Amino acid sequence: MRLPFTLLGAASLLTVTAYGQSIDAQKVTFDYVRLPMIPVPAGSHSYQAEVVLRYEEAVKQQKADHLSAVAEAKIKAEKDKQEYKALSLKDKALNRLLLDERKPGAAVIPTADYTAQVYDAKTLAATYVNVSGFQRAAGPTADLRITVTTDGFTLGPIAPAEVKSNTQVKLAGVSTGDGVKHLYEVSYKSPISVKVSTKDGAVLLDELIEATNTYTVGKTEAFGNPDGLAKFWAANQNAFLRQLDENSMKANMKLVADYLDSKLGQRVITRNTSIIVVSDKKVNYDEYPQAYEKALMGYKGLGDPARIADAQKQINEAIALWNKALSESNPKDKKARIDEKVTAATLYNDAEANLWLNNFDEADRLLARLKLLDISRYNTMANELGAVVQDQRVRFNANKKS
Template identity: 75%
Template sequence: MRLPITLLGTALCLTLSAHAQSIDPQKVTFDYVRLPLVPVPAGTHTFQPEVLLRYEDAVKQQKADHQTAVADAKTKAEQAKQEYKAQSFGAKALNRLVLDERKPGEAVIPPADYTAQVYDGKSLASTYVHVSGLQASQGSGDLHVTVSLDGFTQGPITPLAVQGSQVKVGGAALGDGVKHAYEVSYKSPMYVKVAAKDGTVLLDEMIEATNTYTVAKTEAFATEEGLNKYWRTNQNAFMRQLDENLLKSNMKLVTEYLDSKFGQRPVTRNTSIIVISDKKVNYDEYPQAYEKALMGYKMLADPSRATDAQKQIGEAIALWNKALAEANPKDKKARIDEKVMAATLFNAAEANVWLNNFDEAERLLARLKLLDISRYNELAKELSVVVQDQRTRYSANKKS
């Protein structure tokens, strides 16, 4: 009877040993210098910002056309009054009886459509047009950065009927439960052109996100007449607020776009280095690799310490690669079992990114994805995006 008990005890010990394993993601935050997607000529230190309002003449024409329409309406009203006044009393009576023609009233002034707000181009340029690592110049700069605005563009205004609950005041129904509102679509396209001092065009593109219609809704009213009354009074104020909000959000996109394309600045990376430990199994290489990788990552923001950073990160990778060499994902009792292997693959993939070993990083991520462990699938997906972005930036600057 003692033999089975001994075997059972051994099995329990193995089980406890397996479950004593600790896989601990240590959160890490560090800065690295993000390279530009579009390299600038050597010796580039300044840029001249400019914002062009390409729609300004169209706004002036729109206002002039409305003024003309108002003047025409007043002229026609005055002519109608004079013609009526020139008629004889009998003619007036006959026309009123036969044609139901009344005394002409005042001119019906045509409503003015909303006109896009004309902003101060110089103010926009100084507030939003920036390139990290370069100094803005009031005169001629090493780069000429031009942001062109087509202005607030109004799309369809669509009536909406939304089914709601009955609206009652003092027991009296004010509507049939249907609410009436307007849905307004609008956009404000923007373009960016960057040229070097010698006239070479480095970039000339529309920012696609600014050419997509945004949709806004007015407040809802119990009756169509209530909606129309609100719109007659508040249309310009409603549209002006949309115009101003869209300008700010789109100009921020311009800032981010220029920074991504041409800026060179420290960017913060939030990730994890996974440390393995066990009370009965030796995983000493994992805290060692953690310390080396962490030291290397923290040096990435200082180009003068690039060699030291590479050395520390490279030594961490060597420790993780040695562990991967003995990986046995099918054996739950193995020191480097499936879960430890997954954690190690992730650590090594992240580290290879910062040595610009992008092929190796992708190879390790491919192995990680094959394990199909849910907790690592999202990590691998996010890191894949970083790998692609870093590869693109590195390749662009290596060619230059």
């Protein structure tokens, strides 16, 4: 009776032993250059990066309006004092008696609303606006002009919320059940858009990054009563919002970096996968270690342009060995040399190899055959590989002309 597979993740070591038969997923790591989603004009090697803080003037105006409101409050307070001083003792007494008007106090200074932090645009551009495979340049000589525009920290609803506490609340020694803690849920976002154009003015990309335009909810510390929450908020509102502001900007600028690299970059990506090798003490599976060696050497050459031709030759030879084995496939016969499990292993190997020769239709066909076998661990591996196939197909097709 055959033992079941043990799968430690889609790309981890997979070993099956049935009598003398062994099916081992050998871990493989290699690098390849990921093509951009948007091809750039031939000969493009440099880019100029700029970050525009579209909200900066609004922040200045908000601060100016608050200063103006403070000045008006002080002027009004001083005017009220002078008018009160000019009243006779009789009028002062009547006003106090009939209108409950007393001596004016100090100016009531209006509370300032939170103002979005104004970051250093040059630092943001230097830190986050990078494109793999291109050199940063300044001025009109750059092949690409990248403009990242941020609308700044934008507050949404600030709503009170309650959470159950694990602490028992007691009144006069009598338990009243689980207590309730009070907090604020603060909605916020920091929308960012990206525009990329050539030095001739042709626009390659002009999009709002949707993930940055979606509200995130931050939660304050929870307090045992509403008064505690109110005191905390009065003393710490600006500091709390400033931390959300900074976290949001950092997270969203990292999204920008990944977005630009995916759309335009030629990044070296490390692929972690497996090549499955079959062996048996009584049955000849010599083509599997041979194919493993050829595929391994082929994959290792994918990241070096000088080795691409030889890499493709090695991968093709591995595919030929696996295809020959698949010609004997008989999944319904447990005694067949290429039984169900060996067929599944071979289909996976074959699909991965075809992917790196840009034979996307063939890779999809092989993965479809693999899924029809309905072996759960291979379904997981097939789904992961299928996502890579689709991504590579889109990138390859986008770069055909260039």
